[in-house]
Structure formats: C-alpha cells, structure tokens
Amino acid sequence: MIVVREKLSVPEAIAQQIEYNSELTAYTDELRARSNKDKLDELCKIRAFDRETLDKCGAFYVGEMTEMLLPKYFKRVSDLGVISDTNHKPIFRNRWVFPIHDTDGLVQNLVGYSPYADERYIYGTSKYYRRRDTYYGLENLELAYNMGYAFITEGITDTIRLRDIGFPNSFAMCGTHSSDFMIRQLNRCRYGVILVPDRDDPGLRALKQWNFYRSATIFVNFQFKDIDELCYTAKEDGTRVKNVENIEWFKEYAKICVDWITSSEHNSINGLHEQITMI
Numbered sequence: 247m248i249v250v251r252e253k254l255s256v257p258e259a260i261a262q263q264i265e266y267n268s269e270l271t272a273y274t275d276e277l278r279a280r281s282n283k284d285k286l287d288e289l290c291k292i293r294a295f296d297r298e299t300l301d302k303c304g305a306f307y308v309g310e311m312t313e314m315l316l317p318k319y320f321k322r323v324s325d326l327g328v329i330s331d332t333n334h335k336p337i338f339r340n341r342w343v344f345p346i347h348d349t350d351g352l353v354q355n356l357v358g359y360s361p362y363a364d365e366r367y368i369y370g371t372s373k374y375y376r377r378r379d380t381y382y383g384l385e386n387l388e389l390a391y392n393m394g395y396a397f398i399t400e401g402i403t404d405t406i407r408l409r410d411i412g413f414p415n416s417f418a419m420c421g422t423h424s425s426d427f428m429i430r431q432l433n434r435c436r437y438g439v440i441l442v443p444d445r446d447d448p449g450l451r452a453l454k455q456w457n458f459y460r461s462a463t464i465f466v467n468f469q470f471k472d473i474d475e476l477c478y479t480a481k482e483d484g485t486r487v488k489n490v491e492n493i494e495w496f497k498e499y500a501k502i503c504v505d506w507i508t509s510s511e512h513n514s515i516n517g518l519h520e521q522i523t524m525i
Contacts, residue, residue: 267352294486327372382418394436422452462503
C-alpha cells in the first residue's frame with residue numbers, strides 16, 4: 247500500500263517510499279550481519295522452527311540496545327522507526343527481530359519478539375508502515391497469485407509455522423483487525439483463501455471480519471489455541487519439538503480445503519465459504 251504523507255504526485259510518493267524502504271532494508275541487512283547467529287539456533291529450539299525457515303524470514307537477534315546504533319545510520323536511525331519517542335532509546339533489547347517486507351522484498355518495518363516478556367511483540371514505527379493495512383509475508387504475494395490461493399492467519403508466528411511446514415503462500419493479519427485494502431489484495435487470488443484463525447474468542451471475532459469472496463476455514467482441534475500450538479510438543483526443559491503427527495494431520499485437512507477451493511465447480515463463483523474442524 248502506498249502511503250502519501252505530503253502533497254506529492256503519485257510517482258513522487260512511490261519513489262520516496264521505495265527510497266525509504268531501501269534504506270531500512272540496508273540497515274536491517276547490516277544489523278543481521280552483525281548479530282549473534284547462534285541466537286537463531288536458540289529460537290529454533292524454543293519455537294521448534296527449522297533454521298532454514300528463520301533464514302528465509304530474515305530473522306536476527308538484538309541483544310543490547312547499542313547494537314542498533316550503527317555509525318553509518320546514526321543521524322538517520324530515529325527516522326527508521328526503531329527509536330522510542332518516549333525515552334529516545336532503541337526499542338529492541340534481547341529480542342528476535344522479524345522484518346516485515348513489502349511486495350518487492352524490501353523491509354517496510356521491524357517487529358521484535360520475546361517469549362519471555364509481558365509484551366511479546368513490539369512493532370517499529372517506520373514512516374510508511376500501516377499495520378492495519380499490511381500483511382506480514384508480502385514478499386510471497388506474487389507466489390500466492392500464481393498458485394491461485396493463500397493461507398491467512400492472525401499472528402506472525404502462525405504464518406511462520408505454516409511456512410515452516412510447507413505453505414509458503416501464507417500471510418498474517420498481524421492482529422485481529424482487517425481492512426478493505428487487505429481483503430481486496432488477496433481477493434485477487436484466482437481461487438480464494440484458506441483461513442486458519444485462532445480458536446480463542448478474539449480470534450473467532452476477527453474471523454467474522456475476514457470477508458473474502460471465496461474462502462475455506464480450518465479450525466484447529468479445540469484443545470489447541472492456534473496452528474502454531476498444534477504443531478509442537480513442549481518439553482520439560484522449556485524447548486519444543488515438532489509434533490509430526492499433528493503436522494501431517496493438518497496437512498490432510500489443508501489438502502481437503504485446497505482441493506475444494508480450486509475445484510472447477512467453484513472457480514470464479516463468489517460468496518462460497520466452507521468451514522472444516524479438525525477432529
């Protein structure tokens with residue numbers, strides 16, 4: 247989505263936004279290059295993700311706040327959305343950071359994650375990012391268009407989980423909201439979308455706002471909060487391992503939804519919706 251913040255022509259606004267996102271991407275790349283790579287292996291154990299999945303997401307770790315104050319960007323860092331307006335310090339400390347990309351693969355914002363903090367996710371405040379109008383995972387939007395369908399989740403780690411188990415055409419709403427722009431963006435998929443909502447009350451309320459032309463909904467088994475929780479088993483030492491049986495179980499239901507939504511009798515017919523509960 248193009249955000250016009252001042253009176254510019256559309257081409258000027260697009261060029262300005264690309265320039266900004268390009269700089270944020272370069273800054274992110276340098277943070278990642280300087281980061282402690284062993285921390286990604288730690289996250290793999292904590293969340294039962296494959297390292298390859300985290301590498302594809304562009305994830306990295308920020309320990310001390312000072313790691314974010316790169317000399318090359320010192321004069322511009324406050325404009326990149328990673329400095330608090332309250333205390334004027336970097337917003338990430340002891341967090342794994344996930345870039346939020348645009349459709350060209352440029353970074354448009356950063357979100358820091360910690361499984362130990364009360365506030366598990368902290369979003370950056372970059373100049374052109376609008377959380378209510380932006381999916382996590384847009385770097386794979388063209389892939390979804392080519393495949394003809396997409397998977398939708400509520401949270402970022404839910405989408406990372408889907409990508410981790412073989413569904414690269416998955417995207418996160420980054421919350422319980424939705425917008426007409428986001429709905430229109432994935433209504434362009436030829437066949438439709440497959441919704442994988444959380445099973446809690448906020449997730450079920452959010453589902454009512456996900457009004458796509460054609461959709462199938464997979465409700466995970468009632469004993470699990472979301473798709474992420476379904477796919478791992480927690481160990482006594484605080485780490486997690488993949489629950490292969492549950493993953494294969496989900497894949498069977500996903501195939502049912504994909505077959506249904508891509509079948510010729512439903513193709514190009516709006517207003518078709520199907521709900522499937524894993525039992």
